[in-house]
Amino acid sequence: MFWLPKEWRNTRAKGQHYELLAEDYLKKQGLTPVARNYNCRYGELDLIMKExxxxxxxxxKFRRQAGFGGALNALTQRKQQRLRRTIAHFVQKHNLAHCILRADYVAIEGQSAPQFHWIKNVL
Incomplete structure (x- = not known):
């Protein structure tokens, strides 16, 4: 096994932790969970919910600090393109072509007292 920096060892666990925090936040806003971490060849959908x-x-997206644009600016054009393709794959696979769809973004900043920024209709 090769050496990894300590902060990289639990990246997946850290991601899942903040996805759960985001899911709890959105449930308090009235959304209903459907699925988490949907994977296909185009990418991954962190959360799928219904409103x-x-x-x-x-x-x-989580960022410890707001420097370099923080979590609010972490949704790149490339990530948006992957998100579109992954959503299209999910919609086709689950026959949701005639349903109302929306793509949202939750940016979480800060560890001890995380701040949530929920942006609707990002695509």
Whole structure:
């Protein structure tokens, strides 16, 4: 086994922790969980939830600090393109072509007292 910096060892666990925090936050806002961590060849959907009849696909990003744009600016064009393709794959696979769809972004900043920024309709 090769050596990894301590902060990289539990990246997946850290990601899942903040996805759960985001899911709890969104549940308090009235959304209903459907699925978590949907993977296909195009990418991953962090959270899939419903708000009434609307299917909501949520990308979650965490940054410890707001420097360099923080979590709010971490949704790059490339990530948006992957998100579009992954959502299209999910919609086709689950026959949701005639449903109301929305892509949201939850940016979480700070560790001890995380701040949530929920941006709707990012695509």
């Amino acid at each position: 009434g009849l609307t299917w909501v696909f949520i990308e979650v």
